[in-house]
Amino acid sequence: MGLQPLEFGDCLTDSPFFREKLHEHEKELERTSKAIKNLIQHGNKVLEAAKQLSVAQKQFAKDLTEFNFETINNQQTDDERIIAHSLQEFGKIITAIEEERQVMLNMASEQFVKPLETFRKENIGAAKYDSIKEEKKVFDKQTTKFCQSLERYLNMKNKVNESTLQEADASLEMERRGFYQASMKYVLKLHEVQEKKKFEFVEILLGFMYSWLTFYHQGHEASQDFKPFMIDCQQRLQKTRESFECTKEQAEQLMNKMLEGQMVSAMKPMDQSGTIKGFTRQGYLYLMERKALGTTWTKYYCQYKKDNKEFFMILYNQLGGKMSPPEKMVLDQCIRRASESIEKRFCFDVIVKEKQNLTMTFQALSEEDRRLWLDAMDGKEPIYNPPSIAKSEDTFLDDIGFVFIKKCLAAIENRGLHEQGLYRVVGVNSKVQKLINLGLDRKKAEKLSFEDPGVWETKTITSAVKSYLRSLPEPLMGFRYHNDFMKAAKHESKRLRILDIHKLVHKLPDAQFEMLEILIGHLSRVASESDKNKMTVANLGVCFGPTLMRPEEETMAAIMDIKFCNIVVEILINNYDEIFGSQPEDVDPSSRKVLRKHYDPSQKTTAAKTSSAANNSRPVNSTPVLSREQGAIGGHIYSNSAPVHPSAKSRSTRPVQIYNANTGGFETHSSTSGSSDSLNTPKNNHHPRQAATSPQLDSRRRGSNSSAPLYSNISAIGIPEIFEYGPRSPISPSGEKPVWARVGPSPGPPLKANRYALNVAGAESPTFGSVKKRSSNDFSSSMNSSMQSSMTGSVGGLSNSSIGPKPKRLARALYRCKAENPTELSFEANQLIHNVRPSREPGWLEGTSCGKTGLLPENYVEFID
Helix, strand or coil, X not given: CCECCCCHHHHHHCCXXXXXXHHHHHHHHHHHHHHHHHHHHHHHHHHHCCCCHHHHHHHHHHHXXXXXXXXXXXXXXXXXXXXXXXXXXXXXXXXXCCCCCXXXXXXXXXXXXXXXXXXXXXXXXXXXXXXXXXXHHHHHHHHHHHHHHHHHHHCCCCCCCHHHHHHHHHHHHHHHHHHHHXXXXXXXXXXXXXXHHHHXXXXXXXXXXXXXXXXXXXXXXXXXXXXXXXXXXXXXXXXXXXXXXXXXXXXXXXXXXXXXXXXXXXXXXXXXXXXXXXXXXXXXXXXXXXXCCEEEEEEEEEEEECCCCEEEXXXXXXXXXXXXXXXXXXXXXXXXXXXXXXXXXXXXXXXXXXXXXXXXXXXXXXXXXXXXXXXXXXXXXXXXXXXXXXXXXXXXXXXXXXXXXXXXXXXXXXXXXXXXXXXXXXXXXXXHHHHHHHHCCCCCHHHCCCCCCCCCCHHHHHHHHHHHHHCCCCCCCCCCCHHHHHHHXXXXXXXXXXXXXXXXXXXXXXXXXXXXXXXXXXXXXXXXXXXXXXXXXXXXXXXXXXXXXXXXXXXXXXXXXXXXXXXXXXXXXXXXXXXXXXXXXXXXHHHCCECCCCCCCCCCCCHHHCCCHHHHCCCCCCXXXXXXXXXXXXXXXXXXXXXXXXXXXXXXXXXXXXXXXXXXXXXXXCCCCCCCHHHHCCCCCCCCCECCCCHHHHHHHCCCCCCCCCXXXXXXXXXXXXXXXXXECCCXXXXXXXXXXXXXXXXXXXXCCCCCCCCCCCCCCCCCCCCCCCCCCCCCCHHHHHHHHHCCCCCCCCCCCCCCCCCCEEEEECCCECCCCCCECCECCCCEEEEEEECCCCCEEEEEECCEEEEEEHHHEEECC
């Protein structure tokens, strides 16, 4: 069983479980140090005892064979398994060589003994080196200082003057910071040493093996047979080293982020980080215990679950290190202790159901800590509400994004794919951002030209592609299937990996599937020119793994799993034709949905002409989505698709799920004829859906191949039409812009109308591929067109009359919402909101909750009166 990863978040709580994991890592390092010493000792025997060389060789080979790598997490990549197995291979070749090689003895000391001893001293233990032992000494010292300072601080009386208290607060804060810093550095050092064993340690032995085989004449043939394995091992070591450099940088960034966040909120709820999730609140508390001769305060690590009011107490002190079994109780009451009733500060009383007549008095670590405990236990303080996480500004995977990516990929391929370091060499950040802003601006996108390499360098274009994909609110491979992709990449059978990833890719939403197909097809062509551009499949995996498979939560464990993200991308590139050119095996057809993105030539309207009636006619519980008009526009969009090789296999039609407004559910429709009639058949007196299907799209669905270049006419792109991932709703009799139907269920709550934006060329510029953030006084009519041009679509069809909300109605919240502006409301799911009425801002309502009146997203509530 592998070692559990040490999270930086655990350093902040310093729980008993964290300490136990630290001890396991320390024990493993001690075992590693002893194993290395054994190798050095037996190696010296080989050098010093020529007469016993054969015996020493066998012993040394045995040590290599029995050497065991303990890795973080239970799963290993193919490279790591081969690297770990390499020591056994080394032992086999050493066993085969039994005769003395005097030349090797003269040089082995410099090539083997000293580097191995240096590795052990510098990384594991020696007083004069910056080793793990030095970090442990600092960590233990800071732990002692912090715990002693905390106890002195908590033992201060209420009557102490204010200046003394302030000095004590400052002193404690300095000790806390020093402890957190020492703890995180120690954790980082442990991870580094564990990872360095995989390449530095093996590299030393690899060098010794080269020397061994070179200077042994009788082992020449064995050396030739063994050389391919050694070369492969060297390449894998280099890949592992590069992966380590990447994870090390990200780990340091995560550590710094955690430190900065800790300065803001020292008592962050453990649901946000840490080893054990599911607890509303956990941390150290001091329990007052009455004895015959007075009272004592005993330190406990306490955990509380709010849903079932379970309270756990673990007797533990970091200085002692012995963990006791947890004591479980059910909370009955929690009451704040008045300061005048007790000489200690930060106290509160807890009454449990098991001991109704017994009141337990706890002392928190600070006033803020006590407030958070009272919040969690429904004490007299406000209701517990975890701190919100600031949302960054993102881009959307919409029509203008598709056009931008296709133009970029076309420009890269037109330049020949021969430039070395393609996608690895990074462009100037200001130029990259300028290109993204220009490419995603509908008014300026048609002017974007890549004909002159001097204006837009290739590295700027490749960096823009990666930056756009990184800035999506959800990575291209999605959060929903992230763990499934990781499990698939960890299969020992390579064929099972391909089959599972094949199935998962076809489960992706249609927009993500289409963009992924375009991108992977392009990357496969980049990899085919790797002899010139030096970008092998493995290198492309390193570049795009973290971009396409960004984890939902940034933790040390997620950083350690980046290598498996790279493997998924490598599999997609190596098996592009199979994965994207055929349906997966053993999958229920009704569970798949593929509706290719295309235009309807009969409905040539731009996003800027979207009518304001679309918002008024949307049902109150609808979900705004980015949509694409159905149909095809020959030579306009699919003529600008990523190039498809003539040999690529065609993909058959995948059934589509269509939303039925009458039943409130989704119905599965399938068609093998390539026609859209089956998708447009009226059901339950529902409005008939009108859609045009292009011959080009039909040919793709029926599996026909086309060798025509699909990047033609790329420079002639105008302002693109609105895309739709499903059938189009009927046009209203008034001739207004129709509301687009949504295809497929939404995996989560809808986006608020002001949640994300991509900043472009000034505050007055319209937003494209996202929704513009609303300021507190931004209620002008010009905002209507800007908001509606970037948000079209709702669930259900249109009616002749407006179905907007009536004034002052009662509504129920469907999702939790956190206000991002002083004029907005914050509310929880299922909370009632009164006096709900239309607002002057499209997609928003006005209402009153908890005595405050403000704006709320229209698609976040449903009316119940």
